Amino acid sequence: xxxxxxxxxLGIVAITFLRLVVxxxxxGFSDLLNEETKKPDARASGAPAGGELKPCxxxxxxxxxSAARKAEVRGESSxxxxxxxxxxx
Ligand SMILES: [Zn+2]
Numbered sequence: 711x712x713x714x715x716x717x718x719x720l721g722i723v724a725i726t727f728l729r730l731v732v733x734x735x736x737x738g739f740s741d742l743l744n745e746e747t748k749k750p751d752a753r754a755s756g757a758p759a760g761g762e763l764k765p766c767x768x769x770x771x772x773x774x775x776s777a778a779r780k781a782e783v784r785g786e787s788s789x790x791x792x793x794x795x796x797x798x799x
Pocket of ligand 1: 766767769790795
């Protein structure tokens with residue numbers, strides 16, 4: 711009778727301990743996953759997401775085509791990083 715009680719108690723302690731260990735491990739994994747998912751967000755916030763990079767015709771700075779200033783230069787469309795570069799062409 712006492713033995714059964716001790717086994718039950720050990721089982722509860724073992725399960726509690728296992729849940730604690732699994733919890734710590736899964737929390738560690740989710741922290742790792744959060745770190746992994748944080749990096750692209752930080753990178754994406756700097757520039758508009760997606761889009762082709764085009765060099766500024768004037769200074770050579772690469773700009774996302776959708777955010778670049780476009781102008782026709784001798785019949786071909788050119789990209790500029792800023793209005794100043796476009797006007798100074
Ligand atoms: Zn430029």
